[in-house]
Amino acid sequence: xxxxxxxxxxxxxxxxxxxxxxxxxxxxxxxxxxxxxxxxxxxxxxxxxxxxxxxxxxxxxxxxxxxxxxxxxxxxxxxxxxxxxxxxxxxxxxxxxxxxxxxxxxxxxxxxxxxxxxxxxxxxxxxxxxxxxxxxxxxxxxxxxxxxxxxxxxxxxxxxxxxxxxxxxxxxxxxxxxxxxxxxxxxxxxxxxxxxxxxxxxxxxxxxxxxxxxxxxxxxxxxxxxxxxxxxxxxxxxxxxxxxxxxxxxxxxxxxxxxxxxxxxxxxxxxxxxxxxxxxxxxxxxxxxxxxxxxxxxxxxxxxxxxxxxxxxxxxxxxxxxxxxxxxxxxxxxxxxxxxxxxxxxxxxxxxxxxxxxxxxxxxxxxxxxxxxxxxxxxxxxxxxxxxxxxxxxxxxxxxxxxxxxxxxxxxxxxxxxxxxxxxxxxxxxxxxxxxxxxxxx
Amino acid sequence: xxxxxxxxxxxxxxxxxxxxxxxxxxxxxxxxxxxxxxxxxxxxxxxxxxxxxxxxxxxxxxxxxxxxxxxxxxxxxxxxxxxxxxxxxxxxxxxxxxxxxxxxxxxxxxxxxxxxxxxxxxxxxxxxxxxxxxxxxxxxxxxxxxxxxxxxxxxxxxxxxxxxxxxxxxxxxxxxxxxxxxxxxxxxxxxxxxxxxxxxxxxxxxxxxxxxxxxxxxxxxxxxxxxxxxxxxxxxxxxxxxxxxxxxxxxxxxxxxxxxxxxxxxxxxxxxxxxxx
Numbered sequence: 001x002x003x004x005x006x007x008x009x010x011x012x013x014x015x016x017x018x019x020x021x022x023x024x025x026x027x028x029x030x031x032x033x034x035x036x037x038x039x040x041x042x043x044x045x046x047x048x049x050x051x052x053x054x055x056x057x058x059x060x061x062x063x064x065x066x067x068x069x070x071x072x073x074x075x076x077x078x079x080x081x082x083x084x085x086x087x088x089x090x091x092x093x094x095x096x097x098x099x100x101x102x103x104x105x106x107x108x109x110x111x112x113x114x115x116x117x118x119x120x121x122x123x124x125x126x127x128x129x130x131x132x133x134x135x136x137x138x139x140x141x142x143x144x145x146x147x148x149x150x151x152x153x154x155x156x157x158x159x160x161x162x163x164x165x166x167x168x169x170x171x172x173x174x175x176x177x178x179x180x181x182x183x184x185x186x187x188x189x190x191x192x193x194x195x196x197x198x199x200x201x202x203x204x205x206x207x208x209x210x211x212x213x214x215x216x217x218x219x220x221x222x223x224x225x226x227x228x229x230x231x232x233x234x235x236x237x238x239x240x241x242x243x244x245x246x247x248x249x250x251x252x253x254x255x256x257x258x259x260x261x262x263x264x265x266x267x268x269x270x271x272x273x274x275x276x277x278x279x280x281x282x283x284x285x286x287x288x289x290x291x292x293x294x295x296x297x298x299x300x301x302x303x304x305x306x307x308x309x310x311x312x313x314x315x316x317x318x319x320x321x322x323x324x325x326x327x328x329x330x331x332x333x334x335x336x337x338x339x340x341x342x343x344x345x346x347x348x349x350x351x352x353x354x355x356x357x358x359x360x361x362x363x364x365x366x367x368x369x370x371x372x373x374x375x376x377x378x379x380x381x382x383x384x385x386x387x388x389x390x391x392x393x394x395x396x397x398x399x400x401x402x403x404x405x406x407x408x409x410x411x412x413x414x415x416x417x418x419x420x421x422x423x424x425x426x427x428x429x430x431x432x433x434x435x436x437x438x439x440x441x442x
Numbered sequence: 443x444x445x446x447x448x449x450x451x452x453x454x455x456x457x458x459x460x461x462x463x464x465x466x467x468x469x470x471x472x473x474x475x476x477x478x479x480x481x482x483x484x485x486x487x488x489x490x491x492x493x494x495x496x497x498x499x500x501x502x503x504x505x506x507x508x509x510x511x512x513x514x515x516x517x518x519x520x521x522x523x524x525x526x527x528x529x530x531x532x533x534x535x536x537x538x539x540x541x542x543x544x545x546x547x548x549x550x551x552x553x554x555x556x557x558x559x560x561x562x563x564x565x566x567x568x569x570x571x572x573x574x575x576x577x578x579x580x581x582x583x584x585x586x587x588x589x590x591x592x593x594x595x596x597x598x599x600x601x602x603x604x605x606x607x608x609x610x611x612x613x614x615x616x617x618x619x620x621x622x623x624x625x626x627x628x629x630x631x632x633x634x635x636x637x638x639x640x641x642x643x644x645x646x647x648x649x650x651x652x653x654x655x656x657x658x659x660x661x662x663x664x665x666x667x668x669x670x671x672x673x674x675x676x677x678x679x680x681x682x683x684x685x686x687x688x689x690x691x692x693x694x695x696x697x698x699x700x701x702x703x704x705x706x707x708x709x710x711x712x713x714x715x716x717x718x719x
Binding site: 047049051053054074075076077078080081082085086089090092093094095097256258261262265266277280281284285287288349350 | 504655656659675681
């Protein structure tokens with residue numbers, strides 16, 4: 001297993017330039033002993049970099065009970081805001097933290113650059129597989145045998161947030177299929193609103209929608225990557241939203257701006273197909289609409305279907321070069337599976353657990369006042385089990401998101417179509433992969 | 443005709459003033475609103491005044507980590523600017539007043555340093571500090587911030603022009619050592635230039651965002667710019683942070699405003715006298 005990995009990493013390092021070689025030597029040595037996942041002798045201090053707010057309160061629970069495995073938290077901006085770049089620099093310099101927070105869509109980029117420790121040697125890790133929702137394990141193992149490159153932490157199963165009061169007042173049935181959703185869009189427009197806002201720069205949301213429809217953007221057969229943003233399912237989703245945009249049935253405010261908050265706060269936008277964490281976004285972004293929202297399952301492509309998409313979520317990975325993979329794995333398993341830690345993570349940062357039992361946490365079984373007392377997490381608990389397990393992210397997602405988002409922005413201002421924008425993004429992604437010496441099948 | 447001549451510059455200046463002040467005005471107004479009102483009231487005028495609540499929340503959030511960041515920023519920038527100005531002044535003065543082999547070569551090397559942006563140096567510095575296992579420390583940000591080639595350049599030009607050789611000669615004859623001469627006579631003559639260097643340096647360190655971003659992982663060591671940026675990247679997940687980022691941004695410009703108000707008198711002198719020499 002090792003020699004091919006090494007040659008791959010050297011090929012990639014040449015594209016990375018700088019000092020990868022000089023520091024690579026040390027990292028190799030330290031991982032040789034670590035690969036066996038043996039316990040270290042004596043007390044151990046692990047470093048853990050994450051941007052989860054309030055994480056130190058969660059880690060304190062662990063530190064108080066485990067004097068021999070102390071965890072030191074480091075923090076920073078979110079992954080794409082600079083922390084991923086820092087991880088890569090630290091891997092080059094040979095001083096990466098033991099543990100890092102990596103979102104599912106960024107995990108492959110660390111994998112192809114050989115920055116992660118495979119935890120498949122840790123018996124406790126492989127034994128924990130069944131505790132996690134099936135598709136999350138696919139995200140961290142990339143569908144390979146004997147591969148575990150991170151422990152799933154949180155997920156973003158999707159649902160339909162909608163303005164219950166407005167739908168009832170206007171006698172519009174809550175859509176259960178995408179066809180009904182489009183029909184509802186016409187009625188909402190007639191009532192003076194927009195059914196939703198098309199998030200021009202949230203490509204990961206669009207990925208979630210494609211994921212639900214059966215689109216598969218990337219594949220890796222072990223030697224080569226395949227890139228396809230124009231398969232039948234993705235094109236179906238693209239054409240569907242293109243139609244709503246062309247008919248001006250959706251607004252197109254840039255997401256995560258005050259303007260966007262305002263569209264929800266003032267009742268201009270009536271629904272949002274979003275992930276479980278969106279519950280908090282609406283609550284804080286649209287405080288004046290308290291009690292007026294409800295959550296339904298995501299609309300389906302076939303009537304009576306039960307397929308959900310996922311938007312977001314992250315894993316905790318052990319970096320190459322960590323001297324204590326056994327202790328690191330032990331801590332992460334506690335962090336991402338124990339009821340104590342999951343409850344604390346949910347309380348501090350509204351993380352939605354990736355484990356099967358996590359969905360039954362007391363905090364996730366209660367009615368939520370903002371949503372009229374509805375037990376909204378029941379909807380997401382069901383959705384989480386309906387996410388297809390074989391969606392794979394590419395190794396250059398930041399770049400893919402950027403090019404696709406450029407295209408989508410042009411579309412909402414009237415140039416081109418979503419399907420064309422995706423084709424352009426595909427061409428550019430292939431070019432980026434090649435420029436980084438990552439093998440691509442064409 | 444005469445009126446037009448006067449009107450045009452006034453208009454241009456007025457427009458420029460407006461252009462620079464509107465964002466600050468917006469920030470002040472935005473920081474004074476509650477979260478709900480922030481999105482649905484006029485962006486350039488006040489709603490209910492909740493600046494005090496926002497401030498209280500800002501300083502209380504996560505055990506007052508924001509205050510810590512402000513203090514760090516003042517230490518990083520104030521400390522580095524003070525020490526860096528001293529270093530630049532000594533270096534520039536030596537280059538201007540002493541003749542020694544390689545003087546021009548050294549000066550040219552320093553001068554070429556002006557052309558290298560701080561951003562380009564951040565990653566190499568990180569790798570160097572990694573070798574010494576000194577990343578994620580106060581010094582990893584403070585030490586690189588001390589260096590200021592532009593200050594050396596300015597100090598040399600100014601020392602050449604404002605410190606007469608005859609005066610140094612006289613000091614030597616009276617038995618003053620070189621170091622004493624530098625601190626008691628030369629620095630006073632160079633004072634306007636030193637203020638300029640200090641301000642430039644202060645702003646440069648304050649704005650050097652990439653270095654702390656790359657070096658630091660310990661939240662307690664963050665300067666305020668990095669801290670606010672981190673919060674801002676989390677606004678999607680925790681929208682409550684938006685008001686803290688806005689209020690924090692308002693508070694964070696206060697030290698800069700104070701530094702400029704106090705020192706602008708000297709700065710104007712420095713720029714003016716530099717221009718005619």
